Amino acid sequence: MSVPAPRDLAEALGDVGYLADDGLATAAFLALRMHRPLFCEGEPGTGKTSLATSLARALGVPLIRLQCHEGIDATQALYDWDFPRQLLHLRALEAASKGDLDADAAEQSLYTERFLLARPLLRALREAPCVLLVDEIDRADDEFEAFLLEVLSENAVTLPEIGEVRAQVPPLVVLTSNRTREVHDALKRRCLYHWLEHPDLAREVRILKRRLPGVSDRLAAQVANAVRLLRAAELLKPPGVAETIDWAEALLALGRTELDAEAAAVTLGAVLKYREDADRVRVDLDSLLAG
Template sequence: MTGAGRSARLTIGDVTEPFAAPEDLTAALDATGYLADDGIATAGFLALRMRRPLFCEGEPGTGKTSLALALATALDRPLVRLQCHEGIDAAQALYEWDFPRQLLHLRALEAAGDGKLDVEAAERSLYTERFLLARPLLRALGAPCVLLIDEIDRADDEFEAFLLQLLDEYAVTIPEYGEVRAERPPLVVLTSNRTREVHDALKRRCLYHWLEHPELAREVSILRRRLPEITEGLAKQVSEAVHRLRAMELLKPPGVAESLDWARALLVLGRDELDVAVAARTLGAVLKYSEDLDRVRAKLDALFA
């Protein structure tokens, strides 16, 4: 950010998109270790070309956040992450003024002027980039990046409404400083676990993609890609077991992250096979609620029959 006053503007240079087709993006994501299906690759490609935010919704553990990380790596852009939570507001997401430093600055000016202060000049010097604490949304306007707005469903209606203008214009106005605008919008990825419905006004501004848990063959491939030391047989056993667990009525069905944790646990134990005995000992790697553990242990023999 440069300059001060109400005419201050922030611009970034143009960047040529590196992908000519969704298949190119698929290959680039594959190189990062993220195995994208055709739907994910097409959604990401369109978001880049159309310069529209990508709204990814799905159950926890389906790879929504990992997609944003992989896109940042594939595009060779920094990832700027805003983790949403209940009560998040614009100050936490956008900017704050560094009041302690501003106060020290005023005292230094006063000391330099032998106790006299040019009020207007002092006020102008306070509201400059030097004292501006950029939070994730403001940082995302400053350079080509991937902006991840994670778990937007945890935020409230007021914060959603605040995001609308940002996603429409990729600009914000700071009353004491001026307008900050990105000539080239960041690639925005919003994620939601659907703990509540996000308003239509926000969804209309985005391309939408629902992420499912991966099919069996793709999950085996993910395990083998992320854990090169795992055998094909063990990767298949873990994936099959996780798919059976997802078919049960659990409080939290396991996602890909849990599949990876389970596979890592088995590798740490030196196991090359998943049987009933070792599954019983390692369920804590894949299930996170005592009720789910009890339900699965009661049916463990049937699950591995």
């Protein structure tokens, strides 16, 4: 899981449809070369999650995703035991022993690989080389952050019933945050950091052309420019790159060759996901498209 230089990684990402700028390609390259997690912050829709999925495809390794949420704990992230299968196994032992069950031996047989349910963190340590995506870490709490920091620092964990599990090759870890809260400095210090901006107009046009080969230069430029203006407006949910692609794809599906007021009005649902935003934009579509 190696590439010679940031430019080579950028090209590999481009081959799978992800156009990274020099700063992002360099940050990802350094994370790979230095075996350090890459902490990506930015507004929703700037391509943080897509970066991890694209890195896995470009490097030819599995993607393992840990989706964070409020209340997530170590059990959900690391491992658990398959209690229904353990119970069936115990009943089978009882039946086979005909009332002469060795309790200690039965207990030991319950906590083996056969009944272990590996969650994303344990899978990443075992299956590396891989890309481990820790998505929306800002939704987790302080305790989970501290636990995650310990695992990432050592690339290993000790399971009381089984022993130490250590990654032979550290996984490439990508953590994402929408900055709904500040992540602790201790975790950030363990990582390389990169802030993702929305792409500029030229790069967003290139993204559209790469993802939708059938889109014309004119339509790609019109859609990218309109989305840029929408992001500058005070909307509840400014559109991300995924919405830009969806909008252009919707127009192509309708056979539209340009983005005019009529075409925009009937396809706003592809780019705006709140009624209040759509209502506000519809009032002044002409000005939006003229910009």
